[in-house]
Amino acid sequence: MSDFAALWAEIAEIGRASSGGYLRYALTPPELTLRDWFRGQAQRRGMTVTEDGNGNLFAWCDEPWAPGTVLTGSHFDSVPHGGGYDGPLGIVSAFLAVDRLPERRKIAIGAFVEEEGGRFGVPCLGSRLLTGMITPEKAAALTDRDGVTFGEALGSLPTGKSAPIENLAAFVELHIEQGRALEVPVGVGSAIWPHGRWRMEFTGTGDHAGTTRMTDRRDPMLTFAHTVLSANQEARLTGAHATVGRVEAEPNATNAIPSLVRGWLDARAVDTATLDRLLESVLKRANERAGVDGTELSVVAESVTAEVAFDTELARRLSVLLGDAPILPTGAGHDAGVLSAHLPTAMLFVRNPTGVSHAPAESASDEDCAAGVEALATVLESLT
Numbered sequence: 001m002s003d004f005a006a007l008w009a010e011i012a013e014i015g016r017a018s019s020g021g022y023l024r025y026a027l028t029p030p031e032l033t034l035r036d037w038f039r040g041q042a043q044r045r046g047m048t049v050t051e052d053g054n055g056n057l058f059a060w061c062d063e064p065w066a067p068g069t070v071l072t073g074s075h076f077d078s079v080p081h082g083g084g085y086d087g088p089l090g091i092v093s094a095f096l097a098v099d100r101l102p103e104r105r106k107i108a109i110g111a112f113v114e115e116e117g118g119r120f121g122v123p124c125l126g127s128r129l130l131t132g133m134i135t136p137e138k139a140a141a142l143t144d145r146d147g148v149t150f151g152e153a154l155g156s157l158p159t160g161k162s163a164p165i166e167n168l169a170a171f172v173e174l175h176i177e178q179g180r181a182l183e184v185p186v187g188v189g190s191a192i193w194p195h196g197r198w199r200m201e202f203t204g205t206g207d208h209a210g211t212t213r214m215t216d217r218r219d220p221m222l223t224f225a226h227t228v229l230s231a232n233q234e235a236r237l238t239g240a241h242a243t244v245g246r247v248e249a250e251p252n253a254t255n256a257i258p259s260l261v262r263g264w265l266d267a268r269a270v271d272t273a274t275l276d277r278l279l280e281s282v283l284k285r286a287n288e289r290a291g292v293d294g295t296e297l298s299v300v301a302e303s304v305t306a307e308v309a310f311d312t313e314l315a316r317r318l319s320v321l322l323g324d325a326p327i328l329p330t331g332a333g334h335d336a337g338v339l340s341a342h343l344p345t346a347m348l349f350v351r352n353p354t355g356v357s358h359a360p361a362e363s364a365s366d367e368d369c370a371a372g373v374e375a376l377a378t379v380l381e382s383l384t
């Protein structure tokens with residue numbers, strides 16, 4: 001068994017559901033178990049473990065926050081029934097890459113909290129706090145589906161931008177590729193599409209399904225359904241991506257017209273202008289349809305992430321270092337995108353033969369993962 005396969009096997013069953021996917025929400029037992037595993041791996045290598053007060057964990061080969069440190073790593077949390085590689089692959093690979101370096105270097109491994117926003121709604125929450133992109137007060141008040149706040153789950157108010165991130169020389173995140181874009185084992189990231197999440201609430205009148213005449217209804221489900229279709233149409237027209245993957249209805253009864261439908265729009269596009277245009281068209285059509293249905297619509301932007309272009313020179317340099325590895329953009333969000341506004345940042349992608357992600361079928365071969373480890377070690381050695 002390769003050292004990758006052996007280390008991967010240590011975490012492969014943690015948080016695995018009967019669907020074959022993972023339930024590894026931030027700061028819940030499976031994710032806490034993975035954090036303990038992280039501490040154990042760091043200790044085994046003589047690395048110092050620190051926490052930043054925001055829920056992010058770090059393991060340091062040298063002094064914590066020593067100037068010139070190169071940070072690598074990713075996240076442990078998953079979307080509901082997500083794949084096992086999205087996140088943990090970057091952390092497992094980081095420990096193995098450190099093992100390959102001939103001597104101790106100024107390298108640190110990070111495990112960022114709530115990257116997916118799967119529990120508290122805002123993606124990359126840990127890196128947003130670390131870089132000051134969200135205030136500790138706002139983050140602390142974010143609430144999960146059971147009414148638990150992030151502050152409660154963390155056990156304290158996050159500390160926000162308190163660590164000297166300017167001491168980091170670079171951040172390199174290795175990640176499973178999440179589309180069907182990479183045809184060789186390892187690629188280098190160039191950019192992240194601008195993207196965001198909008199919570200749409202459609203309000204109507206709850207009433208009896210059997211006795212209310214069709215002409216007398218104010219049914220928010222109708223407005224919602226039209227909005228889902230128009231988001232899909234507008235995305236196809238503009239080359240953007242629009243998804244409604246989460247919906248709640250009240251009272252959620254088979255024999256009652258709903259009084260409220262809440263749906264989350266995830267929209268992404270190659271550039272900000274296209275994303276803005278998509279959103280404008282979808283909301284215009286939703287409001288027009290609300291007029292027809294006699295319903296009301298309110299929209300809240302839960303998170304918006306600007307377009308990210310990774311350090312072009314660094315990406316080129318890493319591509320050459322890795323034997324002309326392809327350089328490719330992604331529509332997926334990453335902590336690397338948040339950190340890229342503050343320090344030179346790069347991403348390495350590992351081939352995903354199914355092209356599926358955020359679902360149980362996400363996959364990578366042990367051979368490609370081992371190639372990812374070698375690539376990461378080469379990159380860390382060259383940067384330190």
Ligand code: GLV
Pocket residue numbers: 115116123331332333334
């Ligand atoms: C997170 O992985 C996202 O891109 O939604």
Ligand code: MN
Pocket residue numbers: 079086116332358
């Ligand atoms: Mn993800």
Ligand code: MN
Pocket residue numbers: 075086087115175333334
């Ligand atoms: Mn990820």
Ligand code: MN
Pocket residue numbers: 115116332333334335
């Ligand atoms: Mn992500």
